[in-house]
Amino acid sequence: MATRLERIEAEGLLRQQRVVEPLAAGRCRLAQRELWDFSNNDYLGMSRHPAVIDATQSAVARYGVGARASMLISGWTVEHERLSLALARFEKAERALLFSSGYAACMGTVSTLVEPGDTIYCDKLNHACLVDGCRLSGARLRVYRHDDLSTLERELQKPRGFDTRTWIVTETVFGMEGMPAPLPELLDLAERYDACLICDEAHATGVFGPGGQGQLAEVGEEHPELRPVLARRIAARIGTLSKALGAQGGFVVGSRELISLLWNAARPAMFATGLAIANCAAATAALNLLEQHPDQCTRLRQKSRTLRVRLREAGLQLLGADECPIIPLVLADPLRTLEMGRELEQAGFLVGAVRPPTVPRNTSRLRISLSLSHPDQAIEELAARLIRLQRGEHT
Structure with a gap:
């Protein structure tokens, strides 16, 4: 050492x-x-907002501090349900699932959805949680650069097995670069070469998009022709409660089928104590403030x-x-x-x-x-x- x-x-x-x-x-x-x-x-200063602090204190007074159990046992409380419904509404998704951190949400989602035999294309500048999820999946991992999509396209053109899937994994705003990913171009490649995207909106939620809904929502607003492609090609949208929302934890939004699969197979969600109840209350309050302002x-x-x-x-x-x-x-x-x-x-x-x-x-x-x-x-x-x-x- x-x-x-x-x-x-x-x-x-x-x-x-x-x-x-x-x-x-x-x-x-x-x-x-x-x-x-x-x-x-803490992009919006939510961690110190009086309404967020009041919600946190009220939750602690009513429920105590921790969730006390994994979400699968009894750690999915009324505050977890309330937050998940608020997130699904805000993100215009069918369902949402909570994780103890954004790191766990990214790692757990990627490693659950992607299987051995699949191929993942992971951006060179992705956060470590996405990289770790790619490695844990057991899939063939290829690294690409979002400023060189011609190389990514050549890789996507290569033959692959009929029973395997292709994934593109990206942050929508790169946290160390301050640069949005080229989402319209990635969506076009995914559509033409039958790939699915997993997108981490950690630095986009509460900052970009209509009402702070993120970069994917902004793409849908600026490029209406891509809305059907977004619906077909985005397998999962991952976010965090720990940045613009000023609390702590991570989440995934998507279809009912996606959330059911993660509930039953994502190890960081299944085998960890649930997100602290007070964090859920804080994030719900922050989300309400974002929607109001x-x-x-x-x-x-x-x-x-x-x-x-x-x-x-x-x-x-x-x-x-x-x-x-x-x-x-x-x-x-x-x-x-x-x-x-x-x-x-x-x-x-x-x-x-x-x-x-x-x-x-x-x-x-x-x-x-x-x-x-x-x-x-x-x-x-x-x-x-x-x-x-x-x-x-x-x-």
């Missing part, structure tokens, strides 16, 4: 635990200092556009789409990334310094994550500090 740790440290990739105290209004406390927190995924998504995307324009005009090289609240500044060198993260911290800003293996080698980056909790003045101060640091001004 010591040798491995020494090697990790020598590469500038050693991670240390930090104790962070979340505070209100987009701030946190770290090492006894208050900072603006631009490191988390869909303009939140628009305001968040406008904040993202404004900051990106400011940084790009100053010459900073950013990844991602203009409206995405995930704003990566690639610095390549992990040690430089850590140093710049420390300098931002000294200036009063907590920003994620992301290094391999979370991202590919030579792509270490600062990952700025915007929230509606951030006042415009704090965003402007962060922009000014980033520009100064990029120019080599360290005071």
Whole structure:
């Protein structure tokens, strides 16, 4: 163990635990200092919303803390049922199933639907939970790049057995890139080569699409001709309660048949204690707020556009789409990334310094994550500090 740790440290990739105290209004406390927190995924500030907190406290007072059992035994409570119905309604799906985390939802769904003998095409930048699900499935795994779909098409053209299936697995918004997947093109390939898609909407729910319904809903709205293809080719839509909804847990929405299969065969759902009851109540409250105030998504995307324009005009090289609240500044060198993260911290800003293996080698980056909790003045101060640091001004 010591040798491995020494090697990790020598590469500038050693991670240390930090104790962070979340505070209100987009701030946190770290090492006894208050900072603006631009490191988390609480995109809409739901984790601190009074209605979400009230729902959580009421659920704890009424039901206690934990679900007490697996969902198959007695851990599927009235709050689980209430949340699943709300998610199915919001996502315009027949049914929904809850998992203890987004990681478990992705891993469990992929490894259950895909069988040995099938072929999976997994995007190179997919989150580890999707990659792990692909590996656990026992299927033939092929990696593709969403910026090189011609190679994916050549792979899809290859002959395959009559009794096997082909799957394309993708995030709809890549969490470390801030870039939407090319969903219309992937749907076209799936339709032409008889493949099914499994899509993870973790960073899209509550941010993109009509009313925050996600990237797939946005594709259906912008490309009405693709709605029948969406219905035929999307095998499962996976989401999380832990980002824009401000709670914790994961979910899958789809057909009654899909949810019944996952209920009976997805091991992370079957053999884990159910999602905490209070988390279900919190997520339901957040979902209600999102439905009542869909303009939140628009305001968040406008904040993202404004900051990106400011940084790009100053010459900073950013990844991602203009409206995405995930704003990566690639610095390549992990040690430089850590140093710049420390300098931002000294200036009063907590920003994620992301290094391999979370991202590919030579792509270490600062990952700025915007929230509606951030006042415009704090965003402007962060922009000014980033520009100064990029120019080599360290005071």
